[in-house]
Amino acid sequence: MPTLWVGLLGLLALVYCPAEAAKNYASALSKSILFYDAQRSGPLPANNPVPWRGDSALNDCVVGGWYDAGDHVKFGLPMSSSTTLLLWGLIRFKDGYIKANQLNQMLDSIKWPLDYFLRAWNPSTRTLTVQVGDGYADHEWWGRPEDMTMSRPCQTVTTSNRGSDVAAGTAAALAAGAVAFMNNGDTVYSDELLVAAESLYDFAKTYRGIFYGAASFYSSSGDRDELCEASIWLYKATRLSKYLNDARSFVDTGTAWALSWDDKRAACQLLLYEETHENQYRSAVVNFLQSWQPGGGVSYTPCGLAWRDKWGANRYAGNVAFLALLAGEMGIDAAKYRKWAVEQVNFLLGDNNHAGGCFSYVVGYGSKYPLQPHHRSSSCPSPPQACNWDTYNLHSPNPHVLNGALVGGPDQNDNYVDLRSDYVHNEVATDYNSGFQGALAGAVHLEALHALPSTNNRCPCNQ
Secondary structure, rough: OOHHHHHHHHHHHOOOOOOHHHOOOHHHHHHHHHHHHOOOOOOOOOOOOOOOOEOOOOOOOOOOOEOOOOOOOOHHHHHHHHHHHHHHHHHHHHHHHHHOOHHHHHHHHHHHHHHHHHHHHHHOOOEEEEEEOHHHHOOOOOOOHHOOOOOOEEEOOOOOOOOOHHHHHHHHHHHHHHHHHHHHOOOOOHHHHHHHHHHHHHHHHHHOOOOOOOOOOOOOOOOOHHHHHHHHHHHHHHHOOHHHHHHHHOOOOOOOOOOOOOOOOOHHHHHHHHHHEEEEEEHHHHHHHHHHHOOOEEOOOOOEEEEEEOOOHHHHHHHHHHHHHHHHOOOOOOHHHHHHHHHHHHHHHHHHHHOOOOOOEOOOOOOOOOOOEEOOOOOOOOOOOOOHHHHHHHOOOOOOOOOOEEOOOOOOOOOOOOOOOOOOOOOOOOHHHHHHHHHHEEEHHHHHHHOOOOOOOOOOOOO
């Protein structure tokens, strides 16, 4: 080939940048898994990939599970919700995890909360441990989880102290886990999860009532969405019609405010549509997704983030982006919703104008990202150096990089300050990453199919 043509083709290669090269979704996916590894409570395994974390809370009434956010309480409502969304992403976009070389890491990661739920549920006494730690006492202390000496009381739900919302939410996670591990050929573990899920669901369905023990931190609005979600995942795991009938009876086809740890209505609507292909469920999903489109009721920041609320704005956008990608997989206006979803993910990964543009709201991803996430253990220097409120008040980067953590995000005008003390915009949490991680797996899945949509972000990163 003549030298001139070689040069021209090389120039075109530099100018033409396909959608697949827009963001490194696989890298962001691997980092998100690392964030969950950093949240682990209990005795850490030999393959722990977070060197600045060690064993902690070994005397908890139920050992293991995830610390909720930048604190060290183990809250059942967000932990179970996060686990279910993560498992849904693993089940639907397993090829995305495989392409990113993260399948084994994800299976190892998600087993941590599932094992905790198995230990938390005692079917003989019909007792489910739903919280470990006192939120008030915990929030008065700043330090490493490995150094905790405070009392960590437990809260349970029983036949008399009811909590069908959190019990059903936990059953949903166990049932989804049964599906995921069955798909991966681990029938023994899948069966163990399914047995626990069925007995816990029966308990939740029989002893209805809202759990108010975490109300100051996580106040539940009802239990029908969790019961719907648990029953449809049990139907997926067993194919027993009784569970599908239950899901039909519990579903609410109204338009939800968001997809969150408290409100799973949109998730159940989409899961029911997947199983039944009935138009009533499809219409409910479309109504929800349309409410998140420009002009549909949800505000947008100048650079295009679908901004639902100041608390965890990035979390809400990530969750709905995940649902939109799932809807596209089920043939619901795939081109439209895939494009919107990937644009939301791209905003979070750098298509915004903060700090001159190209700012990632995911810690450790890209060249510019939050350096002071509101997170105790990553803010603490390595022992034997002290960690306390003086550490909290330092205006310097966290000594350890909390890889993969999605921070709360900007205000409605795209304003954001990277400050540890700003727990509104710089908090991290297990539920913040859950839908977002599924959306990342979905994006890698689309890349594998050469079907990643062309996007038109308002503030694209040109680096």
